[in-house]
Amino acid sequence: MPSPSWDNLDAFLQADDFAIEATVTPQGGVARVVSGIFDEPYLNTQIGEYEADASQPRLNCKAADVADLRAKDTVEIEGQVYHLLTGPQFDGTGFAVLSLAKM
16 A cells, blocks of 8 residues: 655654664565564553453554565564564555564
8 A cells, every 4th residue: 555645654764763673574585674663562451350461562664564474474673573463454654563472
């Protein structure tokens, strides 16, 4: 899905600002580096009297850079390896969210 013509997505993904570089590896494919914004929000859920603490890591990046990725592909961010939970979730603006799980 193309990004709007007035947006320069690379301007949002400068490593000298707040973006990071991640290495993505499709299953049976070749590893490559993409720029993205990493987030790992903390979640506290409660089911009845039980509580569970968890995080939900995700990487926001250009949709064109990750369009070929699928569930169970690997993403390495700052030495930590993650599995992709689903395919990229495209948001219609040229960005995609990768939902991750630590290996």
